[in-house]
Amino acid sequence: xxxxxxxxxxxxxxxxxxxxxxxxxxxxxxxxxxxxxxxxxxxxxxxxxxxxxxxxxxxxxxxxxxxxxxxxxxxxxxxxxxxxxxxxxxxxxxxxxxxxxxxxxxxxxxxxxxxxxxxxxxxxxxxxxxxxxxxxxxxxxxxxxxxxxxxxxxxxxxxxxxxxxxxxxxxxxxxxxxxxxxxxxxxxxxxxxxxxxxxxxxxxxxxxxxxx
Ligand code: GRF
Numbered sequence: 001x002x003x004x005x006x007x008x009x010x011x012x013x014x015x016x017x018x019x020x021x022x023x024x025x026x027x028x029x030x031x032x033x034x035x036x037x038x039x040x041x042x043x044x045x046x047x048x049x050x051x052x053x054x055x056x057x058x059x060x061x062x063x064x065x066x067x068x069x070x071x072x073x074x075x076x077x078x079x080x081x082x083x084x085x086x087x088x089x090x091x092x093x094x095x096x097x098x099x100x101x102x103x104x105x106x107x108x109x110x111x112x113x114x115x116x117x118x119x120x121x122x123x124x125x126x127x128x129x130x131x132x133x134x135x136x137x138x139x140x141x142x143x144x145x146x147x148x149x150x151x152x153x154x155x156x157x158x159x160x161x162x163x164x165x166x167x168x169x170x171x172x173x174x175x176x177x178x179x180x181x182x183x184x185x186x187x188x189x190x191x192x193x194x195x196x197x198x199x200x201x202x203x204x205x206x207x208x209x210x211x212x
Pocket of ligand 1: 009010011012013014015016044088089090109110111172175
């Protein structure tokens, strides 16, 4: 049976594009049930439309409270009956009712080696700390921001002279490899979650190293 995938985005949607392209190229047993953006101007919406995906906008600014937005988003998501919800650059914190509803089938990508640097301005903070390795993490979502069982991580070097943009660009290239890998594993039933830890059933390495 096809896995029904829903993506939530807020911006340019390059991670979404990477996953959609991998799903197509690798002929996953999956179908896209929609792309929802909380920002009407998100460039990723146009990309999704151009690629024949059903899109929807749920502007968080039109809601009086965070809870009201969350409830409406939950409603919209439920209506599409997804088996998996992928947060592909979705920049809103989701409330507990939403997260609990989709627990175990809600994935996020964050551009740091979690648990380091959750939240915003990750690259700036990484540079300020002088870390020598940066990267990205795909994880199942829990109600705590940028937290939850890690599915896979990508490690990239921080180079002398990097500014925020240079580091973000290097990490983004890694994200485009990491997110399709993790989503593909979930779709293919390759992941097992035991005691809060995600294992790949056939022992595939859950870390990617980029050092070019
Ligand atoms: C990515 O770096 C993602 O990890 C972060 O926001 C960025 C989204 O980029 N949360 P895109 O919209 O997928 O191009």
